[in-house]
Amino acid sequence: MSYIRCHKCDQHAAMRMKHHRLNLCAEHYIEYIQKQTLRSIKKYRMFTHSERVLVAVSGGKDSLALWDVLLTLGYQADGFYIDLGIDEGLGYSSKSRMMAEQFAQSKGARLTVIDFAGEYGLTIGELAKRTRRGTDKPCSVCGIAKRHTMNAVTQRGDYDVIATGHNLDDEAAVLFSNTLRWDTDMMMRQSPVLEAHHGMPRKVKPFFRFYERETAAYALLRGIDYIQDECPFAEGSRTIELKHLLNQLEDQSAGSKLNFYMNYLKAQEQKFFNRDKDEATRANLNRCLQCGQPTTAEGLCGFCRLLAQSQR
Amino acid sequence: MTIEFHLKGKILKVEEKSISIRDAMQALQLSPQAYLAVKDGVLLNEGDVVRAGEVVRLVAVISGGSG
Numbered sequence: 239m240s241y242i243r244c245h246k247c248d249q250h251a252a253m254r255m256k257h258h259r260l261n262l263c264a265e266h267y268i269e270y271i272q273k274q275t276l277r278s279i280k281k282y283r284m285f286t287h288s289e290r291v292l293v294a295v296s297g298g299k300d301s302l303a304l305w306d307v308l309l310t311l312g313y314q315a316d317g318f319y320i321d322l323g324i325d326e327g328l329g330y331s332s333k334s335r336m337m338a339e340q341f342a343q344s345k346g347a348r349l350t351v352i353d354f355a356g357e358y359g360l361t362i363g364e365l366a367k368r369t370r371r372g373t374d375k376p377c378s379v380c381g382i383a384k385r386h387t388m389n390a391v392t393q394r395g396d397y398d399v400i401a402t403g404h405n406l407d408d409e410a411a412v413l414f415s416n417t418l419r420w421d422t423d424m425m426m427r428q429s430p431v432l433e434a435h436h437g438m439p440r441k442v443k444p445f446f447r448f449y450e451r452e453t454a455a456y457a458l459l460r461g462i463d464y465i466q467d468e469c470p471f472a473e474g475s476r477t478i479e480l481k482h483l484l485n486q487l488e489d490q491s492a493g494s495k496l497n498f499y500m501n502y503l504k505a506q507e508q509k510f511f512n513r514d515k516d517e518a519t520r521a522n523l524n525r526c527l528q529c530g531q532p533t534t535a536e537g538l539c540g541f542c543r544l545l546a547q548s549q550r
Numbered sequence: 551m552t553i554e555f556h557l558k559g560k561i562l563k564v565e566e567k568s569i570s571i572r573d574a575m576q577a578l579q580l581s582p583q584a585y586l587a588v589k590d591g592v593l594l595n596e597g598d599v600v601r602a603g604e605v606v607r608l609v610a611v612i613s614g615g616s617g
Binding site: 241242250251252253254261264298299300407408411449450451453454455458459466468469472475477478481482485486488489 | 581582583584585586588592593594595596597598609610611612613614
């Protein structure tokens with residue numbers, strides 16, 4: 239079929255990872271992803287087997303693949319899905335919810351589902367429209383709402399840590415965006431582990447070293463049924479544009495994305511950035527008067543302000 | 551002498567007797583970083599060769615909003 243063979247067993251290579259100079263068959267590739275995830279979890283002290291992990295699940299490849307790996311590795315990993323009520327004639331949220339529920343059922347795993355409209359009285363699209371923030375693309379409102387809901391559920395469920403399926407392409411795109419603006423405040427906060435603070439749980443990204451095509455390949459090879467449609471609001475988004483640009487660099491020079499992000503982490507470790515300002519901001523956080531979550535603002539947090547605006 | 555590539559409900563055609571996945575991606579002006587190729591349920595690598603009459607499913611891997 240091909241001259242590219244698995245470096246471990248000489249069978250047909252399902253994946254060629256030029257940036258690692260590594261070719262693997264389906265079986266060894268699955269094993270590789272699981273072992274490398276475990277390595278990242280241990281190296282970055284993300285969590286232990288005695289801690290309770292809440293996996294933020296979207297029904298997409300990354301989060302379901304992450305949940306699958308964590309369960310396979312024997313972690314106490316429950317899932318959490320927010321039904322954002324995104325339809326746009328495609329039934330996007332109902333399809334992705336079904337994928338998350340089917341996966342949970344097939345693994346006998348626990349999934350908490352939050353119906354955003356049921357909880358807050360409106361869908362994410364309606365919230366964006368009423369607050370006139372991202373009328374066309376509610377991505378920024380969606381990000382705020384998801385973070386808020388995730389924090390609330392973690393506290394209610396007494397979880398130690400939230401794990402998200404962010405991959406290397408996600409992280410490199412965010413870093414690229416922040417670098418283009420030299421937004422050092424945002425750059426400083428980007429990390430595979432965000433420690434717990436003000437009653438908020440630790441947040442970790444165990445897939446941060448995997449390319450997006452690698453998590454997709456894992457999901458396909460494991461037979462995970464995930465939503466392959468893109469969120470209708472994400473089409474043409476800035477993040478996707480940046481990912482395409484980074485892929486052009488990767489096509490020219492294998493390892494560009496990995497080097498960009500990993501060397502950034504190294505620079506962070508070597509104190510390239512002055513964290514004093516960030517630490518001072520954290521030390522002076524207030525409590526939201528409505529929900530009690532930490533906020534830089536006095537009075538209401540970003541999410542509760544959005545909700546208040548939507549009710550005017 | 552057509553090889554079909556199915557992508558998100560569209561059929562893309564490459565007129566060749568046989569072609570590697572790497573060359574097919576180039577012919578279709580697609581980044582190999584952004585797609586996986588699957589034939590008969592088997593994940594193909596860039597060196598795998600497909601032949602006229604065969605059908606390959608391309609799986610888009612890029613996702614993400616927030617911007």
